[in-house]
Amino acid sequence: MSKQHRDTIFLEEAEILSHQHLDGDQHLLRLQAPECAAHAQPGSFVQIQCSAELPLRRPISIMRYSTNEGWVDFLYKALGRGTHLLATRQVGEKLSILGPIGTPFELHAERSRPLLIGGGVGMPPMIAIAESIKGQDNYKPLVILGSEVPFPFSAEPSKILLPNLPSSVIATMPLLDGWQIPCRLASQQGYAGCYQGYVTDLARIWLESLDEAERQKVEIFSCGPHPMLEAVAALAAEFNLPCQVSLEEFMACGVGGCAGCITPVEKEGEVSMKRVCVDGPVFDAVEVFPRSGH
Amino acid sequence: MTKNASLATEFCGMKFNTPLVLLSGCVGFGEEYTRVHGFSNRDAGAICLKGTTLDARPGNPAHRVCETPNGMINAIGLQNPGVDYVVNEILPTLDFEETRFIANVSGSTIEEYIEVTRRFDDSPIDAIEINISCPNVKEGGVAFGNDPAMSARVVEACRKVTNKPLITKLSPNQTDIAGNAKGCIEAGTDAFAAINTLMGMAIDIDSRVPIIGNNQGGLSGPAIKPVALLKVHQVYQVCRPHGIPIIGQGGICSAEDALEFIIAGASAVGIGTALFYDPLVCDKINRGIAAYLEQHQLTSIDQLVGTLQLNQR
Ligand SMILES: Cc1cc2nc3c(=O)[nH]c(=O)nc-3n(C[C@H](O)[C@H](O)[C@H](O)COP(=O)(O)OP(=O)(O)OC[C@H]3O[C@@H](n4cnc5c(N)ncnc54)[C@H](O)[C@@H]3O)c2cc1C
Ligand SMILES: Cc1cc2nc3c(=O)[nH]c(=O)nc-3n(C[C@H](O)[C@H](O)[C@H](O)COP(=O)(O)O)c2cc1C
Ligand code: FES
Numbered sequence: 036m037s038k039q040h041r042d043t044i045f046l047e048e049a050e051i052l053s054h055q056h057l058d059g060d061q062h063l064l065r066l067q068a069p070e071c072a073a074h075a076q077p078g079s080f081v082q083i084q085c086s087a088e089l090p091l092r093r094p095i096s097i098m099r100y101s102t103n104e105g106w107v108d109f110l111y112k113a114l115g116r117g118t119h120l121l122a123t124r125q126v127g128e129k130l131s132i133l134g135p136i137g138t139p140f141e142l143h144a145e146r147s148r149p150l151l152i153g154g155g156v157g158m159p160p161m162i163a164i165a166e167s168i169k170g171q172d173n174y175k176p177l178v179i180l181g182s183e184v185p186f187p188f189s190a191e192p193s194k195i196l197l198p199n200l201p202s203s204v205i206a207t208m209p210l211l212d213g214w215q216i217p218c219r220l221a222s223q224q225g226y227a228g229c230y231q232g233y234v235t236d237l238a239r240i241w242l243e244s245l246d247e248a249e250r251q252k253v254e255i256f257s258c259g260p261h262p263m264l265e266a267v268a269a270l271a272a273e274f275n276l277p278c279q280v281s282l283e284e285f286m287a288c289g290v291g292g293c294a295g296c297i298t299p300v301e302k303e304g305e306v307s308m309k310r311v312c313v314d315g316p317v318f319d320a321v322e323v324f325p326r327s328g329h
Numbered sequence: 330m331t332k333n334a335s336l337a338t339e340f341c342g343m344k345f346n347t348p349l350v351l352l353s354g355c356v357g358f359g360e361e362y363t364r365v366h367g368f369s370n371r372d373a374g375a376i377c378l379k380g381t382t383l384d385a386r387p388g389n390p391a392h393r394v395c396e397t398p399n400g401m402i403n404a405i406g407l408q409n410p411g412v413d414y415v416v417n418e419i420l421p422t423l424d425f426e427e428t429r430f431i432a433n434v435s436g437s438t439i440e441e442y443i444e445v446t447r448r449f450d451d452s453p454i455d456a457i458e459i460n461i462s463c464p465n466v467k468e469g470g471v472a473f474g475n476d477p478a479m480s481a482r483v484v485e486a487c488r489k490v491t492n493k494p495l496i497t498k499l500s501p502n503q504t505d506i507a508g509n510a511k512g513c514i515e516a517g518t519d520a521f522a523a524i525n526t527l528m529g530m531a532i533d534i535d536s537r538v539p540i541i542g543n544n545q546g547g548l549s550g551p552a553i554k555p556v557a558l559l560k561v562h563q564v565y566q567v568c569r570p571h572g573i574p575i576i577g578q579g580g581i582c583s584a585e586d587a588l589e590f591i592i593a594g595a596s597a598v599g600i601g602t603a604l605f606y607d608p609l610v611c612d613k614i615n616r617g618i619a620a621y622l623e624q625h626q627l628t629s630i631d632q633l634v635g636t637l638q639l640n641q642r
Contacts, residue, residue, distance in 0.1 A: 038360075038363070040360065040363065040364050041360075041363045041364065042363075042364070042365075042366040043364050043366075044364045044365045044366065045365075045366045046365060046366070046367060046607075046608060046609055070366070084606070089396065090396060090399055090400055090401060090550050090551065090602065090605070090606055091394075091396045091401060091605055091606065092605070092606065117396075131607075133365070133608060284391055284392070285391070285392045285393070285394050285395055286394070287394040287401060287403065287602075287605045288355065288361070288362075288604065288605045288608075289605075290361055290362060290364050290365060290608065291357055291361040291364065292355055292356045292357045292361040292362055292604070293354065293355055293357075293394065293403065293405070293605070294354075294357070294379070294388065294393070294405050294408045295393045295394035295403060295405065296393070296394070297388065297391060297393060297408070298391070306387075307387070308387050308388055308408055313361075313364070
């Protein structure tokens with residue numbers, strides 16, 4: 036019998052290498068976690084023990100990982116008890132993490148124009164995808180990031196010009212510019228250089244600027260708040276493009292044992308309950324938003 | 330990893346590697362936790378599979394789990410693929426060399442309990458646990474378990490269709506758990522599992538809506554440990570004269586917790602919610618129990634079961 040799933044998730048006592056506290060209650064965390072770094076893929080996440088006081092771990096996406104140096108980066112927003120306790124943890128302390136977990140995003144060579152749309156603390160998996168294809172000439176990606184609190188990096192004008200987009204929309208995440216990956220930002224908050232509106236509106240402008248042949252090379256990848264994902268799924272449906280989304284749900288075990296983290300998935304007219312932790316968190320948008328217009 | 334011979338024990342004639350039992354609903358159908366590097370099914374004496382019904386059940390809507398002080402509430406709603414799928418597709422993939430596997434049977438009617446038990450009887454499963462204490466389904470479950478006459482009828486009916494070890498899982502949501510246990514012994518149960526979850530609720534004060542999709546659910550984890558311990562003590566009083574063993578459970582997180590249950594009368598101890606916090610907790614508990622046995626010059630946990638000495642008032 037096949038036991039391929041065995042020994043794929045690691046429990047590590049990970050030292051906090053850095054912990055930056057940013058505007059909008061956002062925090063950047065770097066952990067020394069060599070096993071997790073060695074096995075991470077774009078879209079995978081970890082279950083973090085925020086504090087010994089809490090009986091359950093918290094799921095947080097992996098943003099960056101260095102297999103060579105053994106570190107893993109996370110970006111999280113302090114929302115409730117767990118993430119607020121996590122924010123108090125200091126450099127040098129150890130955090131127990133369980134990961135990497137989950138079915139990752141899957142890129143397809145024939146879809147050479149990945150469109151990555153990340154909203155708020157849904158940005159991390161998009162950064163992970165971008166880094167995984169940096170320097171690969173066969174991919175021509177575009178990253179669109181949206182936030183209604185200050186971006187968790189200092190946005191700068193991009194050196195990569197995108198003639199298809201309004202020239203005033205020029206702000207980017209410098210890390211992505213450094214990777215030669217085009218990126219633009221969207222917000223309703225009127226931040227300088229950002230598109231004033233929704234990520235999906237900016238994505239639409241870009242999609243409409245492509246000719247049909249180029250558009251057929253697009254595949255959309257997205258992570259963010261549920262309403263945003265619904266809008267992304269609807270956009271993908273409208274342009275008849277494949278789309279993968281990363282979902283969130285309350286979790287207990289994080290390894291497929293409790294069936295606590297389900298989402299209804301519709302395939303060929305049949306609805307079944309899938310576990311977000313191991314069957315996801317990445318799902319085909321058509322299957323989780325079946326009424327988005329497909 | 331534990332390979333301490335003194336931890337091996339017998340439960341209803343089954344050979345357990347250790348006194349630990351992984352609890353139903355926390356470890357899927359036995360393979361899920363093996364994803365975790367360092368986890369081994371061999372660290373457990375037995376694994377109880379997810380509650381199984383005659384037909385497939387989709388389970389409850391989200392949210393199904395939420396954290397509560399020192400514990401959690403769940404209302405999974407017995408999501409399972411139905412007994413035929415479990416017997417034909419899942420059991421053949423399990424490695425029975427590693428540990429014992431126990432089916433967990435649920436139903437809405439006595440007939441359903443009988444039929445599911447019958448199908449597991451005709452399978453390689455090592456034992457059958459009848460769950461008359463699930464708080465998360467509309468019919469059957471805890472509705473049977475909280476009614477002593479009904480409990481006994483379910484046990485009696487299942488007993489007729491299997492010779493495999495039959496374990497009755499008791500609900501803490503009832504007035505007289507010991508009285509209920511007595512009836513189940515007379516009806517032919519071989520063992521007990523005590524306790525299942527306590528019914529509970531959590532409310533989102535912003536929306537004024539219960540957090541759990543099913544509105545209410547079962548409370549588990551350290552929060553319920555003192556309740557569970559007392560129930561095990563009470564059930565043990567009626568079990569002792571008959572030599573009926575108990576799988577003590579409810580909030581066990583450490584060797585010390587496990588030892589308390591054993592001293593109160595449990596012959597084996599269940600680990601559920603604790604795995605969510607520490608997936609490698611079994612190895613630690615095994616080592617802790619082994620160290621205790623050595624320290625107290627005991628050769629087997631059997632010498633410790635039910636050794637509680639009550640204060641004389
Ligand atoms: C696969 C996955 C990846 C995630 N990645 C990130 C990330 O990279 N950055 C980030 O900031 N957040 C991320 N989240 C959301 C994050 O897990 C929640 O914000 C966090 O669990 C809230 O915990 P809390 O104790 O602070 O909040 P509380 O509201 O106090 O939490 C109470 C309980 O509800 C659960 N819960 C509440 N909101 C969520 C939610 N949105 N998703 C899952 N469980 C929730 C908690 O885990 C906890 O068990 C991710 C969620 C999932 C499922
Ligand atoms: C997520 C979850 C699902 C459960 N599902 C079942 C089930 O299907 N059948 C059953 O008999 N008990 C079920 N239980 C109860 C446990 O098996 C156990 O009796 C209870 O949680 C107490 O132990 P603990 O505090 O160590 O978790 C479930 C518990 C949890 C937390
Ligand atoms: S959190 Fe337990 S199955 Fe996903």
